[in-house]
Amino acid sequence: KRLELDPRQSALGLMDFQVTGDRQRLIRVGGLMIINDSYNASPESVQAAINLLGEVGGPRRRVVAMASMNELGEYAWALHQEIGERLALGDVDELYLCGPFAEAVEQGARQVKPGAMHIHRFKDRDSLIIALLTALNEQDILLVKGSRSYQMEKVVEAVVSDRTEG
Numbered sequence: 083k084r085l086e087l088d089p090r091q092s093a094l095g096l097m098d099f100q101v102t103g104d105r106q107r108l109i110r111v112g113g114l115m116i117i118n119d120s121y122n123a124s125p126e127s128v129q130a131a132i133n134l135l136g137e138v139g140g141p142r143r144r145v146v147a148m149a150s151m152n153e154l155g156e157y158a159w160a161l162h163q164e165i166g167e168r169l170a171l172g173d174v175d176e177l178y179l180c181g182p183f184a185e186a187v188e189q190g191a192r193q194v195k196p197g198a199m200h201i202h203r204f205k206d207r208d209s210l211i212i213a214l215l216t217a218l219n220e221q222d223i224l225l226v227k228g229s230r231s232y233q234m235e236k237v238v239e240a241v242v243s244d245r246t247e248g
Contacts, residue, residue: 108138109238111245113220115142120226120234123151125161128227132172135225142223143175147214147237149207149228150181159186166190170199178214180204181232207232211240 109116115138119131128151135144146169154161162183169177170191177199179187184203191201204210207228214237218224224241228234 109242111242114218114241114245115223116238116241117223117225118235118238120228120238121230123149123227123229125151125154125165128165129168131225131227132168132174135174135223136172139223142221143219144173144225145176145178145214145218145222146174146225146227147178147210147234148187148225149179149232149234150183150187152229152231158183162186163190163193166192167194170194174199176217177201178204178210178217180207180210181228207234207236211237215240215244 107118109118117131117134117138119127119134128148135146148165148169150162151158151165163186166187167190169187171194174191177187177191179202188201188203191199202210202213204213214224218241226234226237
């Protein structure tokens with residue numbers, strides 16, 4: 083009431099709220115669910131995306147396509163290892179990585195759960211896309227995340243295009 087707004091009108095407006103850009107946007111393509119969080123990546127935003135994956139994933143196989151996080155300075159390797167640990171604790175089943183810190187993410191994940199998840203590292207995003215397209219199942223949930231410079235939205239575009247052709 084402080085802003086002189088009708089609470090009922092405000093509630094109706096919130097029901098129509100949609101996320102803008104490529105931040106935690108849920109996309110369904112057939113039985114596949116995609117969390118498009120490709121706009122940018124920081125340790126905090128990756129953790130938030132992992133949390134969302136856990137909340138909406140249900141019994142689905144959890145697949146993550148992730149590029150490195152940029153602009154982390156001397157802490158980059160350690161922060162990427164920590165993200166790997168968090169991904170492992172988030173019960174991710176398949177991990178597709180690219181970027182200069184992909185090895186650090188893999189190391190972190192393997193420290194927490196050696197051999198528990200399938201981890202794939204690629205020299206670039208396009209190689210990741212090729213492998214991912216053949217690996218996704220109809221009932222999977224896919225989280226796409228990475229720093230802006232990796233243009234991870236192209237992963238989402240490729241998956242949607244591959245699943246809607248025909």
